Amino acid sequence: MSIGEVLAQLRVEFPDTTISKLRFLEAEGLVEPERSPSGYRKYSWADVDRLRFVLAAQRDQYLPLRVIREQLLERDTAAAAPPQRPALVAVGPDGAVPGRTDSEPVPVDERLGRAELIARTGIEESTLAELERLGVLGSGASGWYDGDAVIIARAVAGLATYGLEPRHLRGFRSAADREVGLFAQLVAPLARQKDPAARARADELARELASLSQQLHAALVRVGLRSALGG
CATH class of the missing domain: 1.10.1660.10 (Multidrug-efflux Transporter Regulator; Chain: A; Domain 2)
Known part of the structure; x- marks a missing residue:
């Protein structure tokens, strides 16, 4: 072709x-x-x-x-390796695989209504309202929630099981805003160019910076927890 x-x-x-x-x-x-x-x-x-x-x-x-x-x-x-026999996995009576979490990727451009977001993530309505008030999560000008909103809501719902409330998460939003301001200075010059190839490079740079930021954040948290626990 x-x-x-x-x-x-x-x-x-x-x-x-x-x-x-x-x-x-x-x-x-x-x-x-x-x-x-x-x-x-x-x-x-x-x-x-x-x-x-x-x-x-x-x-x-x-x-x-x-x-x-x-x-x-x-x-x-x-694909180049010889085929192997499939491993047998124990399955519960409801069809669930014990110990397996829902890691299905969520499309960033997904569009969900408020009720669908709550049903899909298990987040409480009151928690969602508080997250929106604090600026941690929002539907944007379109009124729809995207894939990132699903990821945030799932993470918040998981943290809530350990007693963490939305007010404890305000620092995450502040830290993210600081990173956005820093990274925007690097991406903006490419994004402003009219050349489509430059725009593609800007998108790739944004993804790379986000990935490196996630790695750095996770490592710093692990180091801090080991220190706090005397490891």
Whole structure:
């Protein structure tokens, strides 16, 4: 397929995809289409599947290309390995797997109403109202809650089981705002450019900064807890 035909295939599921984005992913080594004698890109169905994997990981999990590249390598390695017998897992009477948590990725562009958000995350209505008052979570100008709101609500609901209340989480919002202000200074110059490739690089930089920030935060918390517990 030509790059235009690939774009038509992908835009059904990823409407924001552009030719510049496909060229950017090629330049980053995520896909390597063949070239015709005249130099035109020729994509296979395997290339399209690979691009679909990359775009879904960016959209649904907001993963940076560094992480996606590692996942692709693992996927390629698994595909080349000989098949193994499936492991048997004990299942409860309701079909649940003991010890397995709900880690299904949530698309960032998902749209949920208030009642659906509460039903899906298990958060209390009063807790949601307090989170919105404190600015920890919100529906935005559209009135809909997105995938990040689902992640926040699930985390808050989990912390609530340990006795943490919304008022205890105000510091998380303040810390996040400080990081946003710092990272925006790095991303804004690229985002302001009219070149679509620059916009793609800005999106990738934002994902990479968010990923590194999460790693740093988790490590600092682990170090602090070990120190507090005398480890």
